[in-house]
Amino acid sequence: MAVVRIPEENRTLTDRGELTRYLASIGIDYERWEPAHAVAADAPAEKILAAYAPEIERLKASGGYVTADVIDVFPQTTGLDAMLNKFNREHWHDEDEVRFIIEGRGLFHVHPRQGPVIAIEVEAGDLLRVPRGTHHWFDLCPDRRIRAIRLFQDVSGWTPHYTGSGVDKGFEPACFGPAYIPRQTVAH
Ligand SMILES: [Fe+2]
DSSP states (O other): OOEEEEGGGTEEEOOHHHHHHHHHHTTOEEEEOOSOOSOOTTSOHHHHHHHTHHHHHHHHHHHOOOEEEEEEEOTTOTTHHHHHHHHSSOEEOSSOEEEEEEEEEEEEEEEOSSSOOEEEEEETTEEEEEOTTOEEEEEEOTTOOEEEEEEESOGGGOOOEEOOOOGGGGSOOOOOOTTOOOHHHHHO
């Protein structure tokens, strides 16, 4: 399950319905694809894409996506820092950023036109659609591991346009990790 944090309001959303509604209110689609298909997280990309073909086809039909691939990032990935530095500053794309997480974690920050900056920590089973034009940035969590299905309307549209606002510098790329325990649970 994803976790949404709103640092400016000192709020953390961990309830699936609540965070889904909050994300929808700023134009971001969030889904859980459950149960996960019977395919190993380290299976070849074509097996992953075949297993999730029904969901991928549904998204393609609704969002006009034409291609899907699997991105695989490890701590030892060649050129990882250069790759991460392309996306960890506030930017937008001319097409949607659509990710379904197979393994690992990641941290999206979204800066809506109206409302505070939010952090969305995603993990396996989470589908996120950040619409074209949305200001956002992305960091890996400390384990620097993520595997995700990506969908594209047009691969050429997925070049980052930087805002240069510097807003990203005001937010820590902090992940809670899988051991995260909601505060309200601790209080009880
Ligand atoms: Fe992006």
